[in-house]
Amino acid sequence: MPPAAEPARSRGQASIELLAAVPALFLAAAIAVQLLLVGYSLSIADGAAEAGAVASAAGRSAGGAAREALPEWARGRSRISAEGGRVRVEVRPPAPFAALSEALTVSSEAWSRPPRGSG
């Protein structure tokens, strides 16, 4: 018969296993959050590209409208190009490393007919 202290040792072992699994859990949570951030960035890039294209058709500044349509945090993380009715918005989603953020960059393009004479 094992000594009475055995259960306590087992409990300790369980705690250590738990401790080992916590980083894995954090990693899973981080991956989940990163996925959501990428999806959200794509959705705001879409919205901004459309806003730019709508402004272009109305004869207003496409780049300015696209920038206006982005939330504050995304303006510094985006590249907007507008030429001849085509508006392209790239958004780098927030990520722990700059390289990862760059690799996960999402983009959206929209086109509308620009006013005649503006190309």
Add this chain to the structure above:
Amino acid sequence: MTATLIASGTDRRSSLGMAAAVAVEGARLTGAETLVIELGEGAQRRGPTLLAAAGARRVEEALRADDLRASARGHVCHLALADPGEGLDALGPAIDRAEPELVVIHLPSSLWVPTLESGLRVDGGVLLVSLPAERSLAALAVGEMKGRGLPVRISSRPPGPLAARRALAGVPPGGAASDLARSIARRLLDLGWPGGPGSSREGGRQGQALPALLGAGLILILAALALTAIGGAATGRGRVQRAADLAALSAVRSMRDDVPRLLAPASLPSGAPNPQRLSRGEYLERARLAAIDAARRNRVDPSRLRVAFPDSSANPPLRARATVVGEVDPGRLPGGRRLANRAPIRVVARAVAEASAPVSSWTGMPAMAEGGGYSGPLVYRDGEGMRPDVAAAFDRMSASARRAGLDLVVVSGFRSDAEQAQLFARHPDPRWVAPPGHSLHRCATELDLGPSSAYGWLASNAHRFAFVQRYSWEAWHYGFAGGPAPCSSAGNALGPDGQGAGAPSSTALPGFVPGPYRASILRSASRWNVSPGLLAAQLMAESGFNPRAVSPAGALGIAQFMPATARSYGLRDPFDPIASIDAQAHLMADLLRRFHSVPLALAAYNAGSGAVAACGCIPYAETRAYVARILALANGAGVLLSPPLEVRLVK
């Protein structure tokens, strides 16, 4: 593996019943084979009995083999010890040989410590005492057990006689006795029996902790993927809607750009066909192609696009509806590979766009002043008109004042003679208000400035920007001395940019205005302070300058007056073009004053001021087309700084 519990109490019968109850409930909890052994002091020797359970019998035989006085009765094996502690050494091996899974040894309280010290493996103990009288005994038992790291339970609730008898017979005692015994057994076995269910649960936890956490992580990732897939589907749906929106907008953009060509005369003055002119069919086809182009460039198969023109009968049509029937393939969406149904989702997106006059964005103030003291383009600051070079100087002065913490406001600028007459009528004191025809405000070079806190700054700084204070008693009135003299022909010759000579205002009328009407349009425009270009475009749209025109609705003459409206404006003969133009300018001046918007004033001229005032908008598609046509004519002719038609999504 056998688990061994010891039980004792000062009242033998009760504590034996409790020990048996713990054994029975322990067996029920664990499913183990159990045995109760009672240790008794003294030399009492009992013979074997046939009425014993198999487990009790096996222990009896094992003990008897060691020459111990054991006798099994029912579910209990009694062991009589000759002296305290004698034979305890043999008890352990005998129990091992009988191989029960759970043994509850009931012993007199005097044997509690000797049993613990005998080397017998004990996994826990339970003591039935009467509290608080036997607190010291309970404390001793607890101290002995805890000192060995063993769990112990103290109870002061003895089972009743009936419950005790049931337990001794190997059946659950029932009621509160069962609950108590089960609770004791659970506590003791959970902590003190490595082979028991408690420790097996512990082992289970060891094995489950990791998978549970990994499962939680997996669920997190799957949930994120599901959300991404949902978001992706929404994005796909959104992109189809976007393609419809942009197709409709592109069609309307094309229409808005083509309106002047649709309204252009069919033939040139030379009689040759006008190459710029578009037929209605060509106009609509160009819009349709623009929508298709937009769909293609937004990655939508043009075969999925339908374009319609809801107001195709209006002149000009300015609405387009785009319908895109799209399919979203969930498998191609991010995160959708595993989670979403692979069948494509059919999405129908519709969008309607139109080109319309911006009702609220333009005050409709005349862009040109005619006659009076100044004839030329007007530029507005704070809603007040002024000569372009005055506005440029004011802008520089205003910027300088802003740096000094002052926000200059133009309280009054250009006043036509008619406006000055109204002002003088209200304040007929020539010291404060000049009579009509004498105020410098009619020259568009004079500004009344505010606020009063800026007077000091103006007095010291205005001269730097060529503004001079005209009258010492009017701290607010500054005139511009940096350009052509007020009310001079040089001032009238300034272009809209305030630089150099512009075209004389009398030639600012569009080329389509027939010669006989040019003078009367300019005269009436000046009299009623309405843009001549606007009046000309309106006459073109109303009747094409045909003084004999009669509409199916009964509108008469060059300005298409209804008889009742003509009467209310003192127009006796709507077919008299000169009188009609003057009444038209008068009516437009009234409507502009009422609605503060050229598009709304035009709409009220066409549809009646009641309908326009009711909605604050341009009612009816026909009226929208009418307003758009006039603005396009005026804008295309370059005589009116009219607002461009806005291209916007309607729904």
